[in-house]
Amino acid sequence: MALSVTPCGNRKTWDARVRVTGGHPELLWGIGDAEALTAQDARVERVAVDRGQQTVGYSQLVILREDLHTVVDARSLHVKTPRHLTEVLAALQDHARTAHEAAVLRVSPDTDATPELTELLTGAGYRRADKPRKGEAGPRHLVVRLGETEGELSKRLSDDTLQRCRAGLRDSGVRVRRVRASDRDLSNVGLRSEYIRELLRAVGENSVFLVATEHLEDGTETALGYLWFVHTGESAMIYRLGFTDRARQLGVDDALLLTGLVQLQQRQVHKVLAGDPDRPSQPMVLRELATEEHEAPGTWEYPLLGEFQVAGRVEKTGAGSWADARRTRPPTTCCRSSPRSATPLHPSRRRRPRPPTTCPSRHAPGTRLPGPRLSRARPSSHPTVLPQRGPVRTTPRRPPGRAPGWTPIRIWCAPRISSRAVHRRTPGRPVHHARRGAA
CATH class of the missing domain: 3.40.630.30 (Gcn5-related N-acetyltransferase (GNAT))
Structure with a gap:
């Protein structure tokens, strides 16, 4: 029989269930209300996972916003039988995805930690959110x-x-x-x-x-x-x-x-x-x-959205996922805006473009540069027209060891072409659009 998730709105009924079944004190109704008062933009929902008329698990869900994502935290999840843990988690996954549009389900089961339980969670697609000590199955508690x-x-x-x-x-x-x-x-x-x-x-x-x-x-x-x-x-x-x-x-x-x-x-x-x-x-x-x-088994996380699985967890340094940055960043600006806000950086904090400097050359004077930057001279009646952007330098009239017929040409130092249409400006190199030409 399939499992169903049923919200509970009665405080006396909920606390009585926690006391009778030996649940963790963190599951008490008042703890959820206290967490909602202390955490910013937090909501609490008490749910029971039932199989027919029998309750196989219950938890107090704390719905949080972390790094532009909604996280459902099932703290001290109580399961009647540990072998039914993955079934209860699957029901909570569907509930968190449909009822709260969450990107992550975070759980901390209230049971004994065993190597078998660790393999069970890992095989179900969960990954650790904490770091237990070497040789231990989870965090210890006195x-x-x-x-x-x-x-x-x-x-x-x-x-x-x-x-x-x-x-x-x-x-x-x-x-x-x-x-x-x-x-x-x-x-x-x-x-x-x-x-x-x-x-x-x-x-x-x-x-x-x-x-x-x-x-x-x-x-x-x-x-x-x-x-x-x-x-x-x-x-x-x-x-x-x-x-x-x-x-x-x-x-x-x-x-x-x-x-x-x-x-x-x-x-x-x-x-x-x-x-x-x-x-x-x-x-x-x-x-x-x-x-x-x-x-204890510790804290585990399960990614609920496909985009979130590709992008991975958002790092604590403040760098959001690539998809979120692409949606929130203005398409024509070269300044990186904060991933936590859709608005760009404050105008006073934008970097001012530096004046271009002479492109450095790794070759000694008098040597021919390799690649398509050097071509044979054309008749003087058809001068070569090059973009007037960036520094310009001139090669010697007769490079040593070269046959007559080579004349000076002007070379434009262009930056390396990036796969992105817009990239950050590098000091000493002009901004180059990948679709408007190559070096």
Whole structure:
């Protein structure tokens, strides 16, 4: 039976599906709304891939504009059975092509990475968008099992890390509090309160947002750092975090993490997806509490349009595909315009043509130039007429070793003929049109 893609517009139904099936916290409805608030010109669509009355996969599609192309990003794609991954991807390809006119489908499956899965994706025409380490099937992620009590977490920490956490909260000026969408303004401590409030409204109650502040001697209060967990009934992830150098010096970063993990325990969350273990900024608390490592397949891309397949991915340097540049560039200008805009460069930034200089010659004086640039002299009654463009030079009247009858002629130094009708001007060479004559 063929698969069908069905959009979902009910938040409660969607979040209930994520919790019941053990989906990634990134698939929660509020995360999609938060991404739409933070990303520029981003739209979010929640879709389920069904076979009849049974759902075989679902994902939260983020529709973005990248380098003049539409990209559909299926983040943390959940598939009921990994062997059905290619079938689910084929259904998402048709949906992205027809519903959004996308040029690229980007996927990051939420499953274990295996060599068989890598061969399956490669054989289906997908290519990696990330670069895993040598010998690894995909990026690694730490997994922290929380256990039941705070004592279980403390026993797994080293003495130095545990003392550092306690010292971070022992300072009388340091305060840790949980922030909700209905809380008072936080701009007095240096945080963008309105922006945080909008994100908290989007994510809802499926999150734990902690802020650490310090009271200074002058009576003011300043933020030392923040930590944001987003969780389902089974697992949680670190959505965002940030600490100042002062917080790391006092040990507030580790203390805030340990406090957040204890609050997740109270919410019956069993595990935390902690990110890349080799990241330099990975907190020591998460490194020591991690009980296992999980290898994910990573991010893969599939080109949906034929023109996009020929042109290839647009480079980060800003050079668009050849077809896009041909459509957007004015046909009569010699100045290269930006591929991100159909308008040419600003007039003040155009290059002014340089005056022509004498064409250099690789041959010593007194030698005959090869090729069609030299011909036998004609009678004086029929002078040779050459274009009066570019520099002109004269050959000797009697080149050594040549028979009488050779007379001086004038030679026009022409540029190399390009296959394109219009090319950029080269200093020292005049602009030449390939259809109006040859050298």
